[in-house]
Amino acid sequence: MAKAFEGKVVLVTGANSGIGEAIAVAFQEAGATVFGIARRQEALDEARVRHPDIRWLRADVANSKDVSAAVASAVSEAGRLDVVVNNAGVFRFAPLDQSTEELVRRQFEANVYGTTFVAQAALPALRASRGTIVNISSAAGHKPVPGGAHYAATKAAVESLTRSWALELAPHGIRVNAVAPGPVDTPGFDKSGIPPAALPTVKEAFVKQVPLGRMGSSEEVARWVVAIADPSTTWLTGQILSIDGGMSLT
Template sequence: MKSFDGSVFLVSGASSGIGEAAAVSLQQRGAVVYGLTSSASTLASARERHPAVHWLSADVTRRSEVDTAMAAVLSEAGRLDGLVNNAGIYTFASLEASSEEMMRRQFEINVFGTVFLTQAALTALKDSRGTIVNVSSTSAHKAMPDQSIYAATKGAVESLTRAWALELARYGVRVNAISPGPTLTPGIAKIPMPREMFEAAKEQILQTVPLGRMGTPEEVAQWIVTLADPAVTWLTGQIVGIDGGLGVS
């Protein structure tokens, strides 16, 4: 019997990268998975690639849209056993070059979006004694130039993870996070910098990763699934580094 049989999960940022890999992996293990994406265009493409996943569209920075999406999940599935807070963006820039718009956008999606979605899911997760897996980043605790704002948002996610683990333990809700290192996701290719500069930066990063390469979304998603497994009952408040050893280098 699959350990996820009968479980209902919602994965945000599920139309690409780590979120997509997590949604597919959970579904393949027997969970009923709802994938949340931010726009109608990505929704259509995701539905075509993964018809077994139930797809919804919502901007996680807008509480009303989040509430509507969560209501749709509960109306259709009748319960929620797990939430994967994966939706996030990153824009790398020096402190001098960090605009107000860039800073606000990262905090709105990476921090407020995580809070809004968790608040919307909370009653259902308490009812099911469910689980939350947040997606952080090695940047939260591995200082690097030009990443201070992004790192601060992920530091906030890790703080939320630990605080929620204590706050929700009385309800049987487990809260953990993964902290991925450099991962080959579609978002990496969209970083706004000249190609030669991107390749140079990539090579510099790889030199600091003990395993000498970038990870894949599937490798990272495997640990989301592990932390979310209903059979994992004695783990909460933990931040698990999935980074090829970068965090200890």
Template sequence: MSGRTGQDESLRDAAVVVTGAGSGIGRSVAHAFADAGARVLALGRRAAKLTETARGRQGIRPFAVDITEPGAPEAVAERALAEFGRIDVLVNNAAVVVRSPLGRIDPEQARQQVATNLMAPMFLAQSCLEPLRAARGTIVNVSTAGAVRGWPGNSVYGATKAGLDFLTRTWAVELAPHGVRVVSVAPGPIETEIAENAGFSEERIAELRRTQRARVPMGRIGQPEEVAWWVVNLARPHSGFTTGVVVAVDGGASVAM
């Protein structure tokens, strides 16, 4: 990665892997890195969505893959190295959320959330570890600000994200001697398609948004670009003394009574 030449070019030609890049926060993260001059491997299950993400940005290379499938983490690392020759940043953003209170938790839905939200980031990081060490790179995990307190109906999802933050702190200590930083960005309510993807009706989504706004001291729903800004800037060399942190991007919701 080159230094600054009049403007911040610290991410120019950096090789970045972003999961869940077909929409929402992941798409905004892929765009933000590409706009900073990075080369981005955009991962997701749906090729058409990834094509939309890459449209107009030559630095984004779509790669349709189910990161929960056996062999997928290794395939991602191999593809990134084939495309870019290195891996500077891994962004673990992909997530599945299914609202289920205790007593109505479906085992298969629970397994899907654990596999996508917790196991896939673990094994992607492991598969990308040697290139990340060689680049003295950064892992950015996208968790949730909601995991810091009780969250009725979301015990499985919240547990996977709390677990991801624990991995962030532990990996930060493990990998610091190798020059690899690990950080979490924890969004609050953000305007994405996650509720639609979870099968919520329009009426349920509207009610959810009203409830969310009422709980956010800043009185609004966040935008994916506001989360992407933190992901990108925490990956810059200028953040080189920052590791093991969980940054809440939630309008103050996690600290409000």
């Protein structure tokens, strides 16, 4: 039986780690040709060893020139682009009085500017394929996060971009949706600035906010990204799907 994404080309940012890696693998299993973007050459090289059938490109999504070159290279190699997953993101939790300029900038640059640069660069190819964009938001995109306000603000921006682009691009047949995961145990937590000794307590505090009583897995998020992008999902746009064990209900 033909797989749903056979003949389709998918670009996933931040595909070398966590949720992005699971998304890239899930699209591959669904038959797509997958391009994975990684920021650091070393991470890209390691990811290539783990997933030799994914086509790896290096780009910092916060750098519009990097992004244009990577997207152009994918489109030129594959001849088309059907799905863009804006997954690359940074979460660095800090209260207001400890939110340095660098911390605020890095999160906005990766999460908001990056999402924008990738969508912009992909637009001509998505218009041609009547393709789709899936943005990765967070439960933090629509819930207050004391001690993580700037991360939450970046994801609120991602949700706003999703809804505006859905309307703006609907005349071109391009669907734009987002998923908003609750806490998922990924390497992102190790890079989040939380001292390693405090990580178990922080994760336990997150678990207490989840009615289903546990953190999610990257694969549990990935399956919904694939479902939203599926070519048979033809009438869903502008939606933010919470995949969070019920967290956003509380």
